[in-house]
Amino acid sequence: MAQLTPMMMQYLQIHEEVPDALLFFRLGDFYEMFFDDALTASRELEIALTGRDCGLEERAPMCGVPHHAAQNYITRLVEKGYKVAICEQVEDPKDAKGIVRREIIRIISPGTISDGKLLESKKNNYLMALYLEKNALGMASLDVSTGDFFVTQIEAKTREQWIAQLSDELGRLLPAEVILNSAMFKDEQALGLVENRFGILASLYPEKYFNVKNGSKRITEQFNVFALGALDLEHREYAIAAAGALLQYLDETQKRVLTHIKTVRYYNSNDFMVLDLSTRRNLELTQTLRTLDKKGSLLGVLDKTVTAMGGRTLRRWVEAPLLNRARILERQGCVEAFFTNAAHLPNFKNIMTRVYDLERLCGKLSFGTINPKDLLALKQSLSTLPLIKDFVELLDSDKLRHLFDTDDLLTDIWEYIEKSIDDEAPMVIKDGHVIKTGFHHEIDTFREAAEKGQDWIRELECQERERTGIKNLKVKYNRIFGYFIEVTKSNIAQVPEDYIRKQTLANAERYFTPELKEMENKILGAQEGLLRCETQVFQEIRDELLKEIPRVQQKAREVAELDAIYSLASVAITNHYVCPQITEDKIVQIHNGRHPVVEDMVGNQHFIGNDCTINDDDQRMLIITGPNMAGKSTFIRQVAIITLLAQIGSFVPADSASIGVVDRIFTRVGASDDLASGQSTFMVEMTEVANILKNATNRSLVILDEIGRGTSTFDGISIAWAVVEYLHNEDSIGAKTLFATHYHELTELETLKPGIKNFSIRLKDTPDGVIFLRKIIPGPADQSYGIEVAKLAGFPVAVTRRAQEILGHLESGEDTYRQELLVKEPPVLVGGKGNQLNFFDVAKSMTPEEEAALGIIRDLKIDEMSPIEVMNVIDQLRKKI
Structure with missing residues (x-):
């Protein structure tokens, strides 16, 4: 340290305060980084790495970014997971005795961002x-x-x-x-x-x-x-x-x-429904499983909010459904007030488009980063409050009046900003004209002096052109030389004797006069005074507004909730949702229910709705069988989502619904390895099922889709059977359960356990194959139709024919199947094809539309597609032909 230069010693001493952050060290108009920080920043930001003499034998690695562009670089570093410490000069270099004093003024990290592009507008950053x-x-x-x-x-x-x-x-x-x-x-x-x-x-x-x-x-x-x-x-x-x-x-x-x-x-946990990570993921509440996008999730369907704060409120509601029936009904009543006044909703939307993010504006006010444009945005937002009040009174709903306080419309805050901040104020204070004329006497005086000085400069230019006869004479200004008279070289002979040379250029000469110099001092003094005074007054305005933050935040919460309610009502109107009954009974009864996300993708006219009744008596558990792709998973998920929607106070996609409040929703759907923790697909599945068995109660709703598939058939059936019994048993859990399975052996439980009922997906056999009718009906499926699904997936005909042959022997129970079937070679196919008619051989007799559809089928990467994506393609093909 003793060998280092004073500036580098200061740098390292300050860096010791923040050893885990990159230090942006202010030197003049740049933020500089040295040593390891420079190596890291130059690599991550892709900027030039140089060096600086530091007192040691080797130069210190160095890189830097311009002060005015630093925010973009800081954002990039924070986005990559780094902390950035901002070190500023905290004294005027003119007053410094020795090295300028510097201090860290703020540390920016992923969790302390207050504004910028890293903040998602409709998502909290915790x-x-x-x-x-x-x-x-x-x-x-x-x-x-x-x-x-x-x-x-x-x-x-x-x-x-x-x-x-x-x-x-x-x-x-x-x-x-x-x-x-x-x-x-x-x-x-x-x-x-x-x-x-x-x-x-x-x-x-x-x-x-x-x-x-x-x-x-x-x-x-x-x-x-x-x-x-x-x-x-x-x-x-x-x-x-x-x-x-x-x-x-x-x-x-x-x-x-x-x-x-x-x-x-x-x-x-008693305040709202706890949804474990598996349930959030499987129901795709806020993002999809495959792409992690909001689009395609439940929130993607529900979010029609106009404001950012309304979007964040709605997200919190979806992530934390209510458990208290009174609170659910209160929010539902607000949604209903909007729903029954559909004709007025476009007006409400128009009002809300003028509302900025009041919550984050309060944050910027507190951080001291708010600018004049932000205050104008605050003023505009507050100007909508009387309009929102009129809208609430028009709807004539006691629940809405309870939500939105119509007495305090923050009129005094609006008036204060209106009389103090210029309507055309710039984003940056130093650009001037921030404070409105008439608000502050000293500012008015400086502004008048500066403006009169500019008028005097314009008059001087006209006078000198007339006096000298130089038509292109100009009076100009720059920061280095101040005000001057510029004359081109071709007119130098006409320059008066009282002009004093100031600067020589290649094509012109610059002059000044004692009179111009005197006025320059007055003008620049007025401009400097104006900037200093406007900056000070703006700070005073900001300090006054800081006192009003609690009132603004309270109103922001009210407006955000109204926006979230508007969103739920808009979706309900557009998608034909109904208001569910909310009860304390242990019954979930849905008539013609629909999956909101799938319906949004395929269209209301193409989605096949289904009924569902789960009670505490004869239908406490539904075992649903049927082939893949038939709609089992969609059905059980939609029951869970409809229940969740009801408990956030939303309307639901059904013809009618009566929902008994459930304490939790559990799901075990799909299969995936957890490579990070070294868990196999089966281990993940068993862990999630164990969580359900330990935490579910008789007021829970449990959704199970194909458990036990990750092990041998007999093990899988045994586990699934035991899980069903444990969930069904009132002494252990007795939860309302939907269980989709391919294990047909489980359908026997209907005769053994009261309260268990079998259901299946209705199918239609045709000469061209099986058609999935998507309708849930009582009774078990008579077969799995796995081979039919394999055909739809594009299996070679030789494989599906062989599978059908093997299945026939297995189902017949023949003792000779090992010798006659497994040892027997598959049939030899002539030209790679079987004798039966190949589906693709009929292409010659197809219409152009059918040929186009066939081409699409050939190119499908079905093993990479989700069921919803397959349904979308099928729907498009149906339209084509």
């Missing part, structure tokens, strides 16, 4: 703190861009329980960054869950910050309360430890008091 003590877990989650702050704690009996609940919460909130106490950081399974399963940036945070006493003090300071009881945090030590550490982390990284964090909400 920073999470986790505190582990034995089998108790404290959890705090905060979106610093909006101020949404949630805490909870898990007191489990076993390690397995808190790991499972942690997985559920991580899957629901999907935080961008997590800070951990030492016990949590040392737990390999928990750390692996955070970093590998969910790909979240995780950091060890010092244990001293998870202290309950210090956490309590920090929480009461932040929310200005005397005791934690006012925040429903009394005697919740684990949640307090996590919340206190999270606030302390923000203090250290953001270097400011974040005044927009005004409320903290404690929640527990």
